[in-house]
Amino acid sequence: MLITQLKSKETIEELAQGKIVIINCHGCKEVYFPEHQADELQKELSASKEVTQIITTDYICNSENLMLQLKKHMDKINAADTILVFSCGVGIQTVAGQFQDKKVYSCCDTYQLPGFQGVTALNVDCGQCGECYLNGTGGICPITACSKSLINGQCGGAKNGMCEVDKDMECGWERIYRKLEKMNKLDNMKYDVPKVRNFGISKEK
Amino acid sequence: MRITELFEKGEFVLTAEVGPPKGVEIDHLIKDAHEFLKTRVHALNVTDNQSSVMRTGSLATCKVLKDEGLLPIFQITCRDRNRIALQSDVLSAALLGIENLLLLTGDYTTLGDHPQAKPVFDLDSVSLIHAVKCLENGYDIAGNAVDGTPPKFAKGAVVSPCSDSVDVQLAKMEAKVKAGCEYFQTQGVFEPDKFMEFMEKAKQFGVPVQLGLIIPKNVGMCRYMNANVAGVHVPDDMIKELQADKERTKSGDVGVEICARLIKECKDYAQGVHIMSLGWENRIPEILDMAGIAPIA
Numbered sequence: 001m002l003i004t005q006l007k008s009k010e011t012i013e014e015l016a017q018g019k020i021v022i023i024n025c026h027g028c029k030e031v032y033f034p035e036h037q038a039d040e041l042q043k044e045l046s047a048s049k050e051v052t053q054i055i056t057t058d059y060i061c062n063s064e065n066l067m068l069q070l071k072k073h074m075d076k077i078n079a080a081d082t083i084l085v086f087s088c089g090v091g092i093q094t095v096a097g098q099f100q101d102k103k104v105y106s107c108c109d110t111y112q113l114p115g116f117q118g119v120t121a122l123n124v125d126c127g128q129c130g131e132c133y134l135n136g137t138g139g140i141c142p143i144t145a146c147s148k149s150l151i152n153g154q155c156g157g158a159k160n161g162m163c164e165v166d167k168d169m170e171c172g173w174e175r176i177y178r179k180l181e182k183m184n185k186l187d188n189m190k191y192d193v194p195k196v197r198n199f200g201i202s203k204e205k
Numbered sequence: 206m207r208i209t210e211l212f213e214k215g216e217f218v219l220t221a222e223v224g225p226p227k228g229v230e231i232d233h234l235i236k237d238a239h240e241f242l243k244t245r246v247h248a249l250n251v252t253d254n255q256s257s258v259m260r261t262g263s264l265a266t267c268k269v270l271k272d273e274g275l276l277p278i279f280q281i282t283c284r285d286r287n288r289i290a291l292q293s294d295v296l297s298a299a300l301l302g303i304e305n306l307l308l309l310t311g312d313y314t315t316l317g318d319h320p321q322a323k324p325v326f327d328l329d330s331v332s333l334i335h336a337v338k339c340l341e342n343g344y345d346i347a348g349n350a351v352d353g354t355p356p357k358f359a360k361g362a363v364v365s366p367c368s369d370s371v372d373v374q375l376a377k378m379e380a381k382v383k384a385g386c387e388y389f390q391t392q393g394v395f396e397p398d399k400f401m402e403f404m405e406k407a408k409q410f411g412v413p414v415q416l417g418l419i420i421p422k423n424v425g426m427c428r429y430m431n432a433n434v435a436g437v438h439v440p441d442d443m444i445k446e447l448q449a450d451k452e453r454t455k456s457g458d459v460g461v462e463i464c465a466r467l468i469k470e471c472k473d474y475a476q477g478v479h480i481m482s483l484g485w486e487n488r489i490p491e492i493l494d495m496a497g498i499a500p501i502a
Contacts, residue, residue: 147313148324152331153377155310156365156392159435165313177373189376194332194384196288196346 002128003032004088004108009041013049015105015135018081020051021073023095025087027058038086038107045084052076060091061124063098077102089126089134089141096139097124100182106134111201130201136188138179145172151195153177206276207304207359208248209387212413218477219246219498220278220390220415221489223270225261234266235273237486244500245490248276250307250390250479254285257317264294268301278361279303282311287327288336292345295337299356307361307390308333331380334360338385360385364414365392365436366403374436375406382410390479392436393419395443395463397470404474413476418467420485420492421460424448461488465495472496 006012022042026033045051053076057069070077077083082103085092089110096104112128127143133151134141143149147165154173157164163171180186211218221242223234242249249270253263267277279298281291298306314324328336328346336346343355362381368374378389389407394400394416407414419437421427424447427439443463447454454460468478478498480489493500 148310148326148329150310150326150329152329153380154370154373155329156363156368156374157312157435158368158370158373159433160369164435165315171370174370174373177370177376186376189380190383192383194335194380196328196332196335199327 002030002088002126003111003113004034004086005111005130006034006037006041006086007107007109007132009044012041012045012084012107015107016045016049016051016082016084017103018050019079020045020049020082020084021077021080022051022054022084022086023060023070023091024054024056025058025060025085025091026056027060027087027091031088032113033086042086052080060085060087061094063094066094066098089128089132090124092132092134093124093126093139093141096134100179103183104139106132106139108132129197131198133195137176138183138185138188140172140176140179142172142176145175147172149197151197153189207357208276208278208361209359211247212388212476216247216477217472217475217498218248218388218413218415219493219501220248220250220477220479221246221486222250222252222479222481223266223486224252224255224483225263225266227258227260229261231261231266231269235269238270238273238275241486241489243275245493246480247501248278248305250278250280253280253282253309253311254317257284257312257314257319257322259317259319264298264301264303267298267303271302276305277303278305278307280307280309281333282309283326283328283330283333284311284314285322285325287325288346291328291333292336292340295340295358296351296356299358304357305359305361306337307363308337308386309363330362331377331384334362334381334384334386359387361388361390362386363392363417364389364407366407367392367394367396367399367438368436369438371399371403371406375403378407379410382412386412388412388476389414391415391417393417393430393434393481394467394471395419395421395437395439397467400471401474415477415479416468416471416475417479417481418464418492419481419483420457420464420488421447422457422483422485423454423460457485457488460485461491461495464492468492468496468498 060066092106111130125144158171163169270277310330
């Protein structure tokens, strides 16, 4: 099982800039999704911000299914500045991977619960860390895309863009850096206090 | 003494790396340190289970070297200890009078001789620097007060100037400086142009950088590093130089000459030199002599 919890209203409001498309994923039954709270918050966002479309669908972790589901909304998505995703970490990464030029932001943190895991795509993974980093990393997860799960940037172990641990795996932080560079968001890597993970909240909330 | 005091005085700071033994017989290391390093380098880096190979600890070896009248730099990686153990060891270092730290993320566990071990990486190099800075301010990283006068260290870190993704390395370097890093030692440099280009960009951070050197022992070692060691590239012409006179390469003379030349070429861009001799500590005096660097007064 895993559980998604909404990020704070203030955080989400800060992310909601320009024309906004919202994607909700009500996919697998193994994921607890706070439907009611999300609905309330999205109503408030619609009143105060320029939300052009709210899409509720399922299994956005599967990129083919995702694109099929979004087909009829593509004009709104193309015109949007920001895509806010309410899903587990896999769903957000899949959307970010499909819309490289958009600001794709996560509105949820994903926690781990014991038991059966949600259906996940093969090419991305969610570490269910409970403090989703995707909004600062261009939608590429440092917990699962970096062998050491580093959150403050690249270690010295990458060679020709590949990881020291698995030579068939691209360095996650090089991917993040290139993506942020493309998004003109390298400032995301500049902050005053280094990030420190909270392992106290990662398991069994 | 903190080596930052030397940088502040404008000294060209010389350090060399020594690796604790796999076992507790340390006489050989001490003898070499006295014979070849004591009058030639300001401080000795002591590696922390280098390359993820289990050995005697860095902190204990630092204490032994300190008792021998040498100045140790305690290398700490995040691979084997969580934030509780890391901070505890930093305080232990202060208790033993060890004031110089080099703070690293660390190689991954599977690269060493215990590939089954659990990799920790609770903190990373940046957050470890931050943790040390917190302790210096009288608090631990969780915000709890630490009793008594806080410790004070020279906080160092590493950077790879010849990395194939040097822009990503510079971003990390900036994060380390912001977290409180006061000096850098680089990964082994074989390409002076790349080092100088890197230093042009790195000088904005205003933190001293020691040129890192690995003595190239033979062609096989260079090819191995080119294929496997991140941030290290030995150019073809240098490999040809090692191939040219097999006897002089075998005796180590060519490697010594290459290192001396690299120091001369990069000297004006660096605030010191850090030599990783990998067992060839006895050649360090020659390298420094050839580079025109006099013994330490």
